[in-house]
Amino acid sequence: MMHNGKDDEVLGLQDISVGQRFATDRLRVDLEGIRNFAVQFGPQPMHLDEEAARGSVFGELVGSGWHSVVLTMRLVVEARILGATPHVGVQLREIDFLWPLRPGDTLWAQVDVLEVRASRSDPARGLVTMEITTYTGSGPLVRLTWTLLVPKC
Amino acid sequence: MMHNGKDDEVLGLQDISVGQRFATDRLRVDLEGIRNFAVQFGPQPMHLDEEAARGSVFGELVGSGWHSVVLTMRLVVEARILGATPHVGVQLREIDFLWPLRPGDTLWAQVDVLEVRASRSDPARGLVTMEITTYTGSGPLVRLTWTLLVPKC
Numbered sequence: 001m002m003h004n005g006k007d008d009e010v011l012g013l014q015d016i017s018v019g020q021r022f023a024t025d026r027l028r029v030d031l032e033g034i035r036n037f038a039v040q041f042g043p044q045p046m047h048l049d050e051e052a053a054r055g056s057v058f059g060e061l062v063g064s065g066w067h068s069v070v071l072t073m074r075l076v077v078e079a080r081i082l083g084a085t086p087h088v089g090v091q092l093r094e095i096d097f098l099w100p101l102r103p104g105d106t107l108w109a110q111v112d113v114l115e116v117r118a119s120r121s122d123p124a125r126g127l128v129t130m131e132i133t134t135y136t137g138s139g140p141l142v143r144l145t146w147t148l149l150v151p152k153c
Numbered sequence: 154m155m156h157n158g159k160d161d162e163v164l165g166l167q168d169i170s171v172g173q174r175f176a177t178d179r180l181r182v183d184l185e186g187i188r189n190f191a192v193q194f195g196p197q198p199m200h201l202d203e204e205a206a207r208g209s210v211f212g213e214l215v216g217s218g219w220h221s222v223v224l225t226m227r228l229v230v231e232a233r234i235l236g237a238t239p240h241v242g243v244q245l246r247e248i249d250f251l252w253p254l255r256p257g258d259t260l261w262a263q264v265d266v267l268e269v270r271a272s273r274s275d276p277a278r279g280l281v282t283m284e285i286t287t288y289t290g291s292g293p294l295v296r297l298t299w300t301l302l303v304p305k306c
Contacts, residue, residue: 041223044239065242070194070219089218095245
């Protein structure tokens with residue numbers, strides 16, 4: 001895993017620049033994980049029951065697209081691109097669900113820094129926009145653009 | 154809760170129209186739920202530890218914005234706006250995180266149908282775009298625009 005700084009270092013706006021690219025660790029998701037997420041947050045038959053899933057547009061049991069998204073956010077948070085600085089998301093432009101999440105998939109994400117700018121309303125903070133693409137062995141799973149509030153320090 | 158049709162009825166593109174508005178049920182989130190989500194999907198101190206949260210930009214323990222989003226999706230799925238037809242999301246334009254999720258919050262969402270159109274690539278299906286705003290007692294929590302793939306039937 002590529003870190004921007006030391007894990008315990010508090011990084012700020014001045015430590016991030018457009019064009020930087022980071023890769024997260026990998027994370028494997030299994031059938032139990034897919035069902036657990038669905039029970040809590042997306043109780044639909046295609047995520048829970050193999051029989052029902054065969055009759056769905058996917059033809060097999062798949063995870064919720066939201067499960068792909070939150071696993072992505074976990075990978076990105078754990079990559080500690082900002083060191084010990086918290087990731088505070090303020091906006092998200094566009095999520096594309098490119099491929100269904102399937103039991104046994106191993107996920108990792110690529111993070112590209114698209115924009116770094118000062119905040120108009122808060123002189124002590126700025127905004128960093130990242131494009132995040134998550135991959136499995138089958139190719140890209142989900143792509144999203146996330147804007148974080150980052151302190152100047 | 155307002156339903157579009159009977160729970161067991163399979164609704165299609167022809168049953169949804171621009172301007173329709175739905176309200177979901179309510180759902181309460183507690184400190185344990187906030188911590189459980191954070192452990193699984195957003196392991197950051199401001200979501201897990203009250204002491205650390207006091208030093209954060211929020212000044213108190215708050216839930217992950219992604220927790221607000223997936224609770225919203227659960228409320229919307231359970232509202233069964235499409236009856237027994239699965240909710241298959243293909244795209245999401247813009248999520249605005251308007252207010253932090255806090256232990257003890259009760260959430261509900263309002264769903265407005267913004268666009269209904271045929272799919273260019275798939276004659277058997279169409280796309281329905283909804284603006285979803287989730288509220289707590291403090292006001293709007295999160296707002297997002299979600300596009301679903303819906304069969305013509």
